[in-house]
Amino acid sequence: MKKEMQVGIIGYGFMGHWHAEHMPQTKGITVAAVCDVDENKREEASQKGYRSYKDYRELLQDNSVDTVLVSAPNHLHKEMVIEAAKAGKNIICEKPAALNVQEFDEMVRVAGECKVQLEVHQNRRFDADFRCVKEALNNRTLGKVFTIGSRFFGANGLVHDWHRFPEYGGGMIYDWGVHLIDQMLDLNLGKVVSVSANVHNVINPEVDDYFNAMFQFDNGLSYVIETGTYLLYPLPRWYVAGDTGTLIIKSMLDDAELYRSGSHVEKLPDSVLETKAGPTRAMAKRAEEELVKQVLPTGKPEWQMFYENYSAALNGGADLAVTNAQVREVLQLMEAVRLSGRKHASVDLK
Numbered sequence: 074m075k076k077e078m079q080v081g082i083i084g085y086g087f088m089g090h091w092h093a094e095h096m097p098q099t100k101g102i103t104v105a106a107v108c109d110v111d112e113n114k115r116e117e118a119s120q121k122g123y124r125s126y127k128d129y130r131e132l133l134q135d136n137s138v139d140t141v142l143v144s145a146p147n148h149l150h151k152e153m154v155i156e157a158a159k160a161g162k163n164i165i166c167e168k169p170a171a172l173n174v175q176e177f178d179e180m181v182r183v184a185g186e187c188k189v190q191l192e193v194h195q196n197r198r199f200d201a202d203f204r205c206v207k208e209a210l211n212n213r214t215l216g217k218v219f220t221i222g223s224r225f226f227g228a229n230g231l232v233h234d235w236h237r238f239p240e241y242g243g244g245m246i247y248d249w250g251v252h253l254i255d256q257m258l259d260l261n262l263g264k265v266v267s268v269s270a271n272v273h274n275v276i277n278p279e280v281d282d283y284f285n286a287m288f289q290f291d292n293g294l295s296y297v298i299e300t301g302t303y304l305l306y307p308l309p310r311w312y313v314a315g316d317t318g319t320l321i322i323k324s325m326l327d328d329a330e331l332y333r334s335g336s337h338v339e340k341l342p343d344s345v346l347e348t349k350a351g352p353t354r355a356m357a358k359r360a361e362e363e364l365v366k367q368v369l370p371t372g373k374p375e376w377q378m379f380y381e382n383y384s385a386a387l388n389g390g391a392d393l394a395v396t397n398a399q400v401r402e403v404l405q406l407m408e409a410v411r412l413s414g415r416k417h418a419s420v421d422l423k
């Protein structure tokens with residue numbers, strides 16, 4: 074008989090609410106209990122009909138809860154996941170899974186010993202913009218791709234709440250870097266052989282609020298990830314260039330734009346672009362009629378797939394979509410980004 078999931082959410086903040094709303098949309102999943110140290114959050118949870126607990130260990134003793142969702146601040150993930158596993162609960166843990174690879178290895182080891190299912194919520198694999206890029210790459214829509222840019226910029230500057238403090242696992246590498254690196258690996262582009270990164274505290278003295286990283290692949294592809302909270306004019310969310318086309322997605326609100334050339338370069342007459350810095354032939358623009366633009370709708374996010382897959386895996390009907398080996402690799406690359414940023418030099422990963 075199919076196992077139904079009775080979920081207990083630990084940390085009923087921004088993401089705890091998100092899960093409480095989205096999880097029950099998957100058949101067989103019920104949110105039964107909530108734990109938060111904040112009295113107002115517990116009061117709200119009780120009013121919504123969830124059993125509520127102040128200490129997460131009390132929630133772990135609730136025998137009707139079989140699955141725990143950890144959406145507390147990052148520095149608490151390791152302890153909460155390990156205790157949940159020891160209590161025999163299956164676990165979904167928010168990203169970043171842990172503060173480092175060592176912590177994550179311990180979490181995976183204990184989950185394995187306790188024979189519980191542990192999956193990290195790397196939900197941005199199910200985003201509409203990312204899925205559109207993935208499909209274009211899988212279909213070889215752009216020919217041989219030589220460079221990819223994945224960027225996400227905020228302009229408000231301030232990193233919010235506990236994200237401001239290193240001891241809570243704050244900063245942009247933990248917050249967005251983890252998603253953007255996970256997406257890169259999920260594209261199965263080859264093996265990353267080196268990373269060269271810049272990590273900055275632009276206006277937040279305690280934690281990184283900007284980084285860029287250039288990942289080199291064994292097949293020659295380069296992949297740039299850049300994100301920060303104080304960039305006052307955004308570059309496109311995605312920029313993917315191949316030898317038969319260029320794809321951009323300006324923002325996560327936009328559809329994809331695919332540009333192709335109407336004729337091959339050999340057939341074009343020489344032309345000159347006059348600029349304020351003088352004329353150039355190499356950088357001359359293609360005539361409008363020589364450029365074919367196609368709009369590829371990015372569709373809808375498929376966040377529900379995560380829960381459906383988790384439930385199916387629990388029932389032996391699927392492999393987990395986000396494997397612990399993949400999460401480990403993401404954490405390794407995050408550490409390489411930090412190391413490269415500290416050394417002001419590239420890090421060899423061969």
Ligand SMILES: NC(=O)c1ccc[n+]([C@@H]2O[C@H](COP(=O)([O-])OP(=O)(O)OC[C@H]3O[C@@H](n4cnc5c(N)ncnc54)[C@H](O)[C@@H]3O)[C@@H](O)[C@H]2O)c1
Nearest residue numbers: 084085086087088089108109110111144145147167168169
């Ligand atoms: N996957 C995503 O897209 C995504 C988006 C945002 C945040 N997150 C992750 O979700 C987690 C939570 O982030 P958030 O933005 O919801 O933070 P938040 O501050 O909004 O919520 C955290 C909640 O945990 C509670 N809490 C703190 N210590 C606790 C403890 N010891 N026991 C029980 N509750 C405790 C806080 O009171 C708060 O309500 C983080 O790991 C974050 O990285 C993931």
